[in-house]
Amino acid sequence: MKHLALRVIGEEHAALRAVLYSLEEVAQKPASTLVAEDFEAMRAMLVYIAEYPEKLHHKKESEALFPMVLARSHELKSVIKELDDQHERGESAVWSLMHSLMLWEMLGSGRQKTFVNELKKYKEFYLNHMKVETEVVIPVAEDVLTEDDWEIIDSIFALNKDPLTGHQPSLEFEGLFRKISSYVSAHEGS
Ligand SMILES: [Fe+2]
Ligand SMILES: [Fe+2]
Numbered sequence: 001m002k003h004l005a006l007r008v009i010g011e012e013h014a015a016l017r018a019v020l021y022s023l024e025e026v027a028q029k030p031a032s033t034l035v036a037e038d039f040e041a042m043r044a045m046l047v048y049i050a051e052y053p054e055k056l057h058h059k060k061e062s063e064a065l066f067p068m069v070l071a072r073s074h075e076l077k078s079v080i081k082e083l084d085d086q087h088e089r090g091e092s093a094v095w096s097l098m099h100s101l102m103l104w105e106m107l108g109s110g111r112q113k114t115f116v117n118e119l120k121k122y123k124e125f126y127l128n129h130m131k132v133e134t135e136v137v138i139p140v141a142e143d144v145l146t147e148d149d150w151e152i153i154d155s156i157f158a159l160n161k162d163p164l165t166g167h168q169p170s171l172e173f174e175g176l177f178r179k180i181s182s183y184v185s186a187h188e189g190s
Pocket of ligand 2: 009013057061130133
Protein backbone atom coordinates (compact mmCIF):
# COMPACT_ATOMS: atom_id res chain seq x y z
CA MET A 1 0.00 0.00 0.00
CA LYS A 2 1.17 3.51 -0.74
CA HIS A 3 2.76 5.24 2.22
CA LEU A 4 0.60 7.78 4.01
CA ALA A 5 3.21 10.51 3.49
CA LEU A 6 3.05 10.02 -0.28
CA ARG A 7 -0.75 10.20 -0.28
CA VAL A 8 -0.58 13.42 1.78
CA ILE A 9 2.01 14.94 -0.59
CA GLY A 10 -0.16 14.04 -3.58
CA GLU A 11 -3.29 15.54 -1.99
CA GLU A 12 -1.52 18.69 -0.81
CA HIS A 13 0.08 19.25 -4.21
CA ALA A 14 -3.33 18.83 -5.86
CA ALA A 15 -4.89 21.38 -3.46
CA LEU A 16 -2.15 23.91 -4.14
CA ARG A 17 -2.35 23.33 -7.90
CA ALA A 18 -6.12 23.94 -7.78
CA VAL A 19 -5.68 27.18 -5.83
CA LEU A 20 -2.99 28.45 -8.21
CA TYR A 21 -5.27 27.83 -11.20
CA SER A 22 -8.28 29.45 -9.46
CA LEU A 23 -6.18 32.46 -8.53
CA GLU A 24 -4.99 32.82 -12.10
CA GLU A 25 -8.53 32.53 -13.40
CA VAL A 26 -9.81 35.31 -11.12
CA ALA A 27 -6.79 37.52 -11.83
CA GLN A 28 -7.43 37.30 -15.58
CA LYS A 29 -11.07 38.38 -15.40
CA PRO A 30 -11.74 41.52 -17.46
CA ALA A 31 -11.12 44.57 -15.24
CA SER A 32 -14.69 45.84 -15.74
CA THR A 33 -16.20 42.65 -14.26
CA LEU A 34 -14.06 42.53 -11.09
CA VAL A 35 -15.80 43.24 -7.79
CA ALA A 36 -14.55 43.60 -4.20
CA GLU A 37 -15.36 39.92 -3.54
CA ASP A 38 -12.85 38.86 -6.24
CA PHE A 39 -10.04 40.81 -4.56
CA GLU A 40 -11.01 39.40 -1.20
CA ALA A 41 -10.86 35.86 -2.63
CA MET A 42 -7.44 36.48 -4.22
CA ARG A 43 -6.10 37.80 -0.91
CA ALA A 44 -7.52 34.76 0.92
CA MET A 45 -5.86 32.39 -1.58
CA LEU A 46 -2.47 34.09 -1.15
CA VAL A 47 -2.79 33.93 2.65
CA TYR A 48 -3.61 30.22 2.28
CA ILE A 49 -0.48 29.63 0.17
CA ALA A 50 1.70 31.54 2.64
CA GLU A 51 0.29 29.75 5.69
CA TYR A 52 -0.21 26.18 4.50
CA PRO A 53 1.94 25.01 1.61
CA GLU A 54 4.76 27.45 2.39
CA LYS A 55 4.86 26.96 6.15
CA LEU A 56 3.56 23.46 6.80
CA HIS A 57 3.85 21.37 3.63
CA HIS A 58 7.39 22.54 2.88
CA LYS A 59 8.43 22.10 6.48
CA LYS A 60 7.37 18.44 6.41
CA GLU A 61 9.38 17.87 3.22
CA SER A 62 12.49 19.78 4.30
CA GLU A 63 12.56 18.43 7.85
CA ALA A 64 11.39 14.84 7.38
CA LEU A 65 11.42 13.47 3.84
CA PHE A 66 14.51 15.15 2.38
CA PRO A 67 16.95 14.48 5.27
CA MET A 68 15.86 10.83 5.40
CA VAL A 69 16.47 10.42 1.67
CA LEU A 70 19.89 12.10 1.98
CA ALA A 71 20.79 9.87 4.90
CA ARG A 72 20.27 6.79 2.70
CA SER A 73 21.66 8.08 -0.61
CA HIS A 74 23.67 11.02 -1.91
CA GLU A 75 22.28 10.66 -5.40
CA LEU A 76 19.91 13.63 -5.02
CA LYS A 77 22.14 15.94 -3.01
CA SER A 78 22.06 18.83 -5.48
CA VAL A 79 18.40 18.34 -6.44
CA ILE A 80 17.34 18.41 -2.78
CA LYS A 81 19.53 21.42 -2.08
CA GLU A 82 17.76 23.30 -4.87
CA LEU A 83 14.31 22.26 -3.56
CA ASP A 84 15.28 23.36 -0.03
CA ASP A 85 16.47 26.71 -1.41
CA GLN A 86 13.16 27.09 -3.21
CA HIS A 87 11.33 26.36 0.06
CA GLU A 88 13.36 29.13 1.69
CA ARG A 89 12.47 31.65 -1.00
CA GLY A 90 8.82 30.59 -1.41
CA GLU A 91 7.19 32.54 1.38
CA SER A 92 8.73 35.88 0.44
CA ALA A 93 7.64 35.28 -3.16
CA VAL A 94 4.01 35.00 -1.94
CA TRP A 95 4.25 38.22 0.07
CA SER A 96 5.67 39.99 -2.92
CA LEU A 97 2.62 38.80 -4.90
CA MET A 98 0.38 40.09 -2.11
CA HIS A 99 2.07 43.47 -2.39
CA SER A 100 1.52 43.51 -6.11
CA LEU A 101 -2.15 42.57 -5.61
CA MET A 102 -2.61 45.46 -3.17
CA LEU A 103 -1.08 47.89 -5.66
CA TRP A 104 -3.57 46.68 -8.25
CA GLU A 105 -6.50 46.97 -5.83
CA MET A 106 -5.50 50.44 -4.62
CA LEU A 107 -4.11 52.00 -7.81
CA GLY A 108 -6.42 50.47 -10.38
CA SER A 109 -6.48 48.19 -13.38
CA GLY A 110 -3.22 49.60 -14.81
CA ARG A 111 -1.51 47.28 -12.32
CA GLN A 112 -3.47 44.14 -13.24
CA LYS A 113 -1.04 42.99 -15.93
CA THR A 114 1.95 43.20 -13.59
CA PHE A 115 0.17 41.04 -11.03
CA VAL A 116 -0.95 38.50 -13.64
CA ASN A 117 2.59 38.23 -15.04
CA GLU A 118 4.15 37.77 -11.59
CA LEU A 119 1.50 35.21 -10.70
CA LYS A 120 2.14 33.23 -13.89
CA LYS A 121 5.87 33.13 -13.11
CA TYR A 122 5.17 31.98 -9.56
CA LYS A 123 2.72 29.32 -10.79
CA GLU A 124 5.24 27.92 -13.29
CA PHE A 125 7.97 27.92 -10.65
CA TYR A 126 5.71 26.06 -8.25
CA LEU A 127 4.38 23.52 -10.76
CA ASN A 128 7.96 22.71 -11.70
CA HIS A 129 8.97 22.43 -8.03
CA MET A 130 6.18 19.90 -7.39
CA LYS A 131 7.04 17.99 -10.57
CA VAL A 132 10.65 17.52 -9.41
CA GLU A 133 9.44 16.31 -6.01
CA THR A 134 6.98 13.88 -7.55
CA GLU A 135 9.00 12.62 -10.49
CA VAL A 136 12.56 12.75 -9.14
CA VAL A 137 12.59 12.66 -5.33
CA ILE A 138 9.69 10.32 -4.56
CA PRO A 139 10.84 7.45 -6.84
CA VAL A 140 14.29 7.54 -5.18
CA ALA A 141 12.67 7.75 -1.72
CA GLU A 142 10.61 4.67 -2.54
CA ASP A 143 13.81 2.85 -3.54
CA VAL A 144 16.08 3.77 -0.66
CA LEU A 145 13.92 4.29 2.45
CA THR A 146 13.25 1.45 4.85
CA GLU A 147 9.89 0.61 6.45
CA ASP A 148 11.16 2.15 9.71
CA ASP A 149 12.05 5.37 7.87
CA TRP A 150 8.56 5.48 6.37
CA GLU A 151 6.96 5.00 9.75
CA ILE A 152 8.67 8.16 11.03
CA ILE A 153 7.95 10.14 7.86
CA ASP A 154 4.30 9.01 7.79
CA SER A 155 3.79 10.12 11.39
CA ILE A 156 5.12 13.60 10.55
CA PHE A 157 3.04 13.93 7.39
CA ALA A 158 -0.06 12.92 9.34
CA LEU A 159 0.22 16.20 11.28
CA ASN A 160 -1.09 19.58 10.09
CA LYS A 161 -2.81 18.27 7.00
CA ASP A 162 -4.00 20.86 4.52
CA PRO A 163 -7.71 21.66 5.16
CA LEU A 164 -8.26 22.08 1.41
CA THR A 165 -7.69 18.32 1.13
CA GLY A 166 -10.77 17.71 3.28
CA HIS A 167 -9.30 17.91 6.78
CA GLN A 168 -10.74 20.02 9.56
CA PRO A 169 -8.93 23.38 9.71
CA SER A 170 -7.75 24.71 13.05
CA LEU A 171 -10.12 27.23 14.64
CA GLU A 172 -7.87 30.09 13.58
CA PHE A 173 -8.09 29.17 9.89
CA GLU A 174 -11.72 28.08 9.70
CA GLY A 175 -12.93 31.43 8.33
CA LEU A 176 -10.20 31.57 5.69
CA PHE A 177 -10.98 28.11 4.35
CA ARG A 178 -14.71 28.73 4.37
CA LYS A 179 -14.12 31.90 2.34
CA ILE A 180 -11.98 30.14 -0.29
CA SER A 181 -14.24 27.08 -0.57
CA SER A 182 -17.46 29.07 -0.87
CA TYR A 183 -15.94 31.47 -3.42
CA VAL A 184 -14.59 28.63 -5.56
CA SER A 185 -17.83 26.61 -5.46
CA ALA A 186 -19.96 29.71 -6.24
CA HIS A 187 -17.79 30.47 -9.30
CA GLU A 188 -17.26 26.95 -10.56
CA GLY A 189 -17.93 26.72 -14.25
CA SER A 190 -18.63 30.46 -14.52
FE1 LIG B 1 8.30 21.37 -1.78
FE1 LIG C 1 5.78 19.45 -2.07
